[in-house]
Amino acid sequence: MPTRAKAGAVSERQHSKLGDAPLPETYHLNMGPQHPSMHGVLRLVLHLDGERILDVDPVIGYAHRAHEKMAEHRNYLMFLPNTSRVDYLSGMIYNLAYCQAVEKMLEIEVPERAEYIRVICSELNRISSHLLWFGTFLLDIGGITPFLYAFDDREQILEILDRVTGSRLTYCYGRFGGLTEDVDTTFLDQTRAFVKRLRERLPEYHALVTGNVIFRGRCEGVGVIDQHVALAYGVTGPCLRAAGIAFDVRRAEPYGIYDRFEFDIPTEQSGDALARYKVRVAEIEQSLRIIEQAVAQIPDGPIMPDKPKKRFKPAAGELYFAVESARGQFGIYIVSDGSEIPFRIKLRTPSFSNLAAMPAVLPQTTIADTIAIVGSIDVVIPEIDR
Amino acid sequence: MTATTRAKTNYLVTVLGGLFSLLAGMLITLRNLFRRPVTEQYPKSKPALSKNFRSAIALVRFEETQTHDCVACMQCVQICPSFCIAIEGDKPEGLKRKRATEFHVDYALCSVCGLCIDVCPTNTLKYSRVYDQVAYRRDAFVYDLLTEFRDAEVAYLEKARQEAAAKEAAKQAAAAARANKDTAPAAANASKELEND
Ligand code: SF4
Ligand code: SF4
Numbered sequence: 356m357p358t359r360a361k362a363g364a365v366s367e368r369q370h371s372k373l374g375d376a377p378l379p380e381t382y383h384l385n386m387g388p389q390h391p392s393m394h395g396v397l398r399l400v401l402h403l404d405g406e407r408i409l410d411v412d413p414v415i416g417y418a419h420r421a422h423e424k425m426a427e428h429r430n431y432l433m434f435l436p437n438t439s440r441v442d443y444l445s446g447m448i449y450n451l452a453y454c455q456a457v458e459k460m461l462e463i464e465v466p467e468r469a470e471y472i473r474v475i476c477s478e479l480n481r482i483s484s485h486l487l488w489f490g491t492f493l494l495d496i497g498g499i500t501p502f503l504y505a506f507d508d509r510e511q512i513l514e515i516l517d518r519v520t521g522s523r524l525t526y527c528y529g530r531f532g533g534l535t536e537d538v539d540t541t542f543l544d545q546t547r548a549f550v551k552r553l554r555e556r557l558p559e560y561h562a563l564v565t566g567n568v569i570f571r572g573r574c575e576g577v578g579v580i581d582q583h584v585a586l587a588y589g590v591t592g593p594c595l596r597a598a599g600i601a602f603d604v605r606r607a608e609p610y611g612i613y614d615r616f617e618f619d620i621p622t623e624q625s626g627d628a629l630a631r632y633k634v635r636v637a638e639i640e641q642s643l644r645i646i647e648q649a650v651a652q653i654p655d656g657p658i659m660p661d662k663p664k665k666r667f668k669p670a671a672g673e674l675y676f677a678v679e680s681a682r683g684q685f686g687i688y689i690v691s692d693g694s695e696i697p698f699r700i701k702l703r704t705p706s707f708s709n710l711a712a713m714p715a716v717l718p719q720t721t722i723a724d725t726i727a728i729v730g731s732i733d734v735v736i737p738e739i740d741r
Numbered sequence: 742m743t744a745t746t747r748a749k750t751n752y753l754v755t756v757l758g759g760l761f762s763l764l765a766g767m768l769i770t771l772r773n774l775f776r777r778p779v780t781e782q783y784p785k786s787k788p789a790l791s792k793n794f795r796s797a798i799a800l801v802r803f804e805e806t807q808t809h810d811c812v813a814c815m816q817c818v819q820i821c822p823s824f825c826i827a828i829e830g831d832k833p834e835g836l837k838r839k840r841a842t843e844f845h846v847d848y849a850l851c852s853v854c855g856l857c858i859d860v861c862p863t864n865t866l867k868y869s870r871v872y873d874q875v876a877y878r879r880d881a882f883v884y885d886l887l888t889e890f891r892d893a894e895v896a897y898l899e900k901a902r903q904e905a906a907a908k909e910a911a912k913q914a915a916a917a918a919r920a921n922k923d924t925a926p927a928a929a930n931a932s933k934e935l936e937n938d
Binding site for chain 1: 759760762763765766768769770773779791792793794795821822823852853854855856859860868
């Protein structure tokens, strides 16, 4: 049985950083950056004693595209397409988060209808991200069938979003003050139909995966991120909620119109891979609830303010704005020096912090568990590297 | 019950439970075997592009002029975050307004953000619907958007020049008329003649 890392192990490993003298008789294994079961281009340097992991060093930077640096060389509008490429699996949430941050800075009023559409699209995007995680995570630990089912459902979302936004992954749908395109009744009908469809499919997912003995064997008690580690490393999102802390930015610091919807924050107590799985699947259900309410309440009206701001110079100052992305708290920190071009845009991405907790979680587990653990925290490498 | 028999029963329960969970999964697989396949056999069957499908930008062909209306104001060039538009403009002979003479877009770079479409004062930009370009060289993706407008542009310019000339003549005639009322009829005739040309 893998044992969880003790709190002491955290400080102990600080002494065995990559580059220091290796521990005697340990075997070093590079998992990634090109490894079929590693997500994207993540590299984990595993220090092994046989199958047992003594220490791990995540090495990142293979997908670095300097998004934050780019922001310093273009005006606020021109940073828009970058945002959805930070985390291409929940690009809509990131894109709209940036819009909302700038809107807060400039005190732009967003029309009601646009707010509702934003919620619907963000939640759809969250579900598609969770479905993709569901599929690939099971693929990682050896289940191929659920992947195909999940992708079938995800395809429905991509088609619904493609019809309004014109893109399947890297949306550039938000504008400061609203959106580029209005939605029509077909969109709302499609969304309603999708909610119904996924509700019918979820029991199938549970029967196929949640109860499966092999799946449970691979996940139960594996990769425990307890509350102590989670808080120490700034873990957010489903990983934090799986450790029993009901923190969700949508509830803690409601942005947009999230305070108008009824939804629960699913939590689990055990903090293992299975708990993270359960939290995500429960979150899909909650997102469906939010979508259902938003579709029912959406008002008519404009989707952009009367006079959208094209050229502007925000007053000198700084601002932090956070949203709940599919992976956790995504924060945007903007520093303005009063010019058209941001002085600095810092993106606080959840996967970075979640991955940072790995050295506290992986020691004393085995290589086979590494795949399940890293898979279960749902990292998106370009989002870590920006 | 002794401890060993209890352990044995527990073991049996676990095994049977596990077996049941596997069978439940297989049942779902079996059910799905009889569902309609959802796989699209691209490229044998091509799905229709969505209503708002976005691909790299293209120029709009306006109904009345049969050509684009790029006035080479360079606003799109300035806003483009991918720096993929290159435009050159010039005032055509006899016209007051600038027209684009070169319009190159690097389709490999365009991030389909739509910022250029938003800023264009003459609404002459739109998303194209091409999605399957391939090439061995990167510069093959630099498209000259004006190619398809060459002929229409010549005709349009010719017409615009005539209109401008007619307008100019009419203006001169009116000015002349104001300057000298006696010669007014002649000037009016002259401008009419020009228009008939
Ligand atoms: S859509 Fe965006 S990236 Fe493409 S040409 Fe226009 S401004 Fe540039
Ligand atoms: S913004 Fe429109 S009119 Fe101006 S240069 Fe670009 S395409 Fe031409």
